[in-house]
Amino acid sequence: MDAKRYTEAAFINKMTTVFRQRAVSEPSLLGVEFEHFLVDSKTLRSYAYDETHGQEALFKALSANGWDVLLAEKGRILGLKRNGHTLTLEPGGQIEISLKAYDTLAAIETAYLEVVNELKGMLLPSQRLVSLGYHPATKINELTLLPKQRYHLMYDYFKDHGRYCHNMMKGTASTQVSIDYKDEMDYHKKNRVAQMLSPIMASLFDSTPIFEGKRYDQENCRVCIWQQTDIKRSKFVKGSFDPKFGFEDYAAYLLALPPIVLKSNGDYYDTGDRVLRDLLNDYPLDDSDFDHLMGMVFPDVRLKGFLEIRMADAMPYPYNLSVPALIKAIFYDEALLTKYDQMANGVNETWVQKANEALLTQINPVVDGINFKEVKDMLLNDALMVLTPAEARPLMMLRSIANENGSIKRWLSEMYERDKERFLEVIAL
Numbered sequence: 001m002d003a004k005r006y007t008e009a010a011f012i013n014k015m016t017t018v019f020r021q022r023a024v025s026e027p028s029l030l031g032v033e034f035e036h037f038l039v040d041s042k043t044l045r046s047y048a049y050d051e052t053h054g055q056e057a058l059f060k061a062l063s064a065n066g067w068d069v070l071l072a073e074k075g076r077i078l079g080l081k082r083n084g085h086t087l088t089l090e091p092g093g094q095i096e097i098s099l100k101a102y103d104t105l106a107a108i109e110t111a112y113l114e115v116v117n118e119l120k121g122m123l124l125p126s127q128r129l130v131s132l133g134y135h136p137a138t139k140i141n142e143l144t145l146l147p148k149q150r151y152h153l154m155y156d157y158f159k160d161h162g163r164y165c166h167n168m169m170k171g172t173a174s175t176q177v178s179i180d181y182k183d184e185m186d187y188h189k190k191n192r193v194a195q196m197l198s199p200i201m202a203s204l205f206d207s208t209p210i211f212e213g214k215r216y217d218q219e220n221c222r223v224c225i226w227q228q229t230d231i232k233r234s235k236f237v238k239g240s241f242d243p244k245f246g247f248e249d250y251a252a253y254l255l256a257l258p259p260i261v262l263k264s265n266g267d268y269y270d271t272g273d274r275v276l277r278d279l280l281n282d283y284p285l286d287d288s289d290f291d292h293l294m295g296m297v298f299p300d301v302r303l304k305g306f307l308e309i310r311m312a313d314a315m316p317y318p319y320n321l322s323v324p325a326l327i328k329a330i331f332y333d334e335a336l337l338t339k340y341d342q343m344a345n346g347v348n349e350t351w352v353q354k355a356n357e358a359l360l361t362q363i364n365p366v367v368d369g370i371n372f373k374e375v376k377d378m379l380l381n382d383a384l385m386v387l388t389p390a391e392a393r394p395l396m397m398l399r400s401i402a403n404e405n406g407s408i409k410r411w412l413s414e415m416y417e418r419d420k421e422r423f424l425e426v427i428a429l
Helices: 007-023 053-065 105-121 151-159 164-170 186-204 221-227 246-254 287-294 319-331 334-344 347-357 372-386 389-405 408-418 421-425
Strands: 028-038 070-075 076-082 083-091 096-100 127-128 174-179 259-263 268-270 302-303 307-313
Touching: 007 246, 007 287, 007 307, 028 105, 028 259, 028 319, 053 076, 053 083, 053 186, 070 083, 076 408, 083 302, 096 105, 105 164, 105 319, 127 307, 127 421, 151 164, 151 259, 151 268, 151 389, 164 186, 164 221, 164 408, 186 302, 186 334, 186 347, 186 372, 221 307, 221 347, 246 347, 246 421, 319 334, 319 389, 334 372, 334 389, 389 408
Parallel strands: none
Antiparallel strands: 028 096, 028 127, 028 174, 070 076, 076 083, 083 096, 174 307, 259 268, 302 307
């Protein structure tokens, strides 16, 4: 489609059309993204992209091994694709494995391990891929920013938009799961349930024992970082608990925010603090530009023609599989989805904000009568009832760790202090 300029009304109409066209009649697929750090096995320090054996060398080797180049700038490979899977790099060099969508957890695990084992086979004996919510050793000011134009423009913008913006870009890693909706009503229901559960799942999937090279003694580091990362575009979409909140409202949410970096006619533009509605007349947009705009906001639950659920840390295998397992159970079982939608009737965005604040210091707070420990237990028990024994395995393992140690984060934190070799063994793939 050729690029063209849009009025505000035409933009909303376009976005609403995109969201409706991407609905599916029988939602069942799960798209999962697993992020990892490439580190030295002795020091846990990070590798820079252009280091002798950094991510650039790894991606070149993968390209020679049958992966097609998905993205390159100035001749430098930044993204690869094969068989529906993609490998991309986050701003601090984090390696993101984005699997094509599957409808079974067994297929997700098989595909993930195939990609991971190929990556591991190309590493030096002294290198490891590790999965953790925050970098295990290298500090933010020591991490080299990836040579990608969009990331450099974002990095400059974020200098003045939150204490932990740069930590978010270069230091964090996550597990993200995308689900489908069948129509606008189904979208609203799933979105509201995901928003309500976002603090609870953030706590359940907290896997950040280290922050800036030191043991993190508080709770839920990921929540802390995102609470101080340009909050108007992070954590929560205002109004999304409203029964009438739909596709047009989400499009209006995009219009009211600065896009940071606007993509138009194949180029990227630094648009500063100008909100999107004030830029429409200046920059023609095509379909790929709309996809870019949808990715320039960072709420815990993001709409991109599918619903991205984004509050979980990167976790060591096989615990990382507990994220898609729980999401499959809650969001694709109609009875469970309805159960948690009814629970959402009793909360609002003020409760979500209070819950996120409480999580900064407590592992299982009680917020306005809602006990996190009780809801976590209920979520796990409900999920285990509808999943097969094989599908339930990572959730059973997660529950065992939570019951004994409180959380994955606390389990890893104690291990980090007493047995660093065991710690590396657990977080390495």
